Amino acid sequence: MRTILEAAERVFAANPAATMEQVAQAAGVARTTVHRRFATREALLEELTGWAARQFAEAVESARADTAPPLVALYQVTANVLRVKTDWWFAMNRTADDAHPEAARVHAEIRDDCERLFRRAREAGVLRADADLDWTRRVYYALIHEAAAEAASAGGDAEALATRVVDTLLRGFGSPTAPVIA
């Protein structure tokens, strides 16, 4: 059952339109066995997103984002999430297309955590005072997404990638000597 979920993750990551047959084959079981655990394909998908959401929540929670200094928390959260996201790439990218109340709730809570963290970071002077926190969060998500993609293909440990993500988020790529906006 855990085996099936992991197989489903692998298969769907490679091809979101994969069939139950392919999932079963990847799990090393018969298709009917998959149906024994998950009545419908939809149920399998739901269980997958629920599982990933729980892993996601745990990754964020264990980073103590609310108590640690903002910069430390940011780094910890990033590293933890990257570790989970490289293994549950497909399931964790299923946020928009949900009729899954639990996963939606979890994602919303994490979103709030993220916003709180950014607010603290701004007050601590880590983020600029004029930073648009919503745009900041979306860029942060996108950076994690990109870093996880690299980890999934080229490898690389979560710590190093997290460092790069945080560094990019805070400094960007521009030279500090050359002012920018026209």
Place this chain on the structure above:
Amino acid sequence: MRTILEAAERVFAANPAATMEQVAQAAGVARTTVHRRFATREALLEELTGWAARQFAEAVESARADTAPPLVALYQVTANVLRVKTDWWFAMNRTADDAHPEAARVHAEIRDDCERLFRRAREAGVLRADADLDWTRRVYYALIHEAAAEAASAGGDAEALATRVVDTLLRGFGSPTAPVIA
């Protein structure tokens, strides 16, 4: 025919697994009429990606990325691409899953253009000397992706979004007063 492509774009953007029936309905024609223009579903997808690739190439080309000053070129390219990408969201995100040689070639050329532009920017001091150009490019793509998503949902003109993308790419969100990496 143009009508069908535009309808397909809209429908597939909402649901990549949409059927020919749904596309036809969105285009206001019968399903058989769609098949008259595009023999198979695959042919429709190919035409869509080819069309988007051409729009993409034109958007980049018209920005004169090779001759204008790096910062100006970066801004121009960003704005132009954003304009196209808000209208051809689905088709332009079909880069990986290609057996489409023309589109793959176009995307590869644009990738080279982007790399050249970044190289010039680095030599001009716009980008830091130690910037990893590949990671820079991927972040840049991700920022455009995110900005286009916002434009598609919340609106907002391409110029303002381009400014924000370039600003984020170069400066990030961190305060210049607080040094960052532990």
Place this chain on the structure above:
DNA sequence: ATTACTCGCGACACACTTGTTGCAAGTACT
């Protein structure tokens, strides 16, 4: 050995999508 449980396998019905064809109606052009 008997019982209970799980799994693989083959089979089936069902629904859906795709792609094709023939025919009738409509429109534009001469």
Place this chain on the structure above:
DNA sequence: AGTACTTGCAACAAGTGTGTCGCGAGTAAT
């Protein structure tokens, strides 16, 4: 009016994925 072209419509065949069922084999516990 006549011709050429396009479209909608209905119907069809074929393939594919889904979900269900029953049977037989294998395994573990009593």
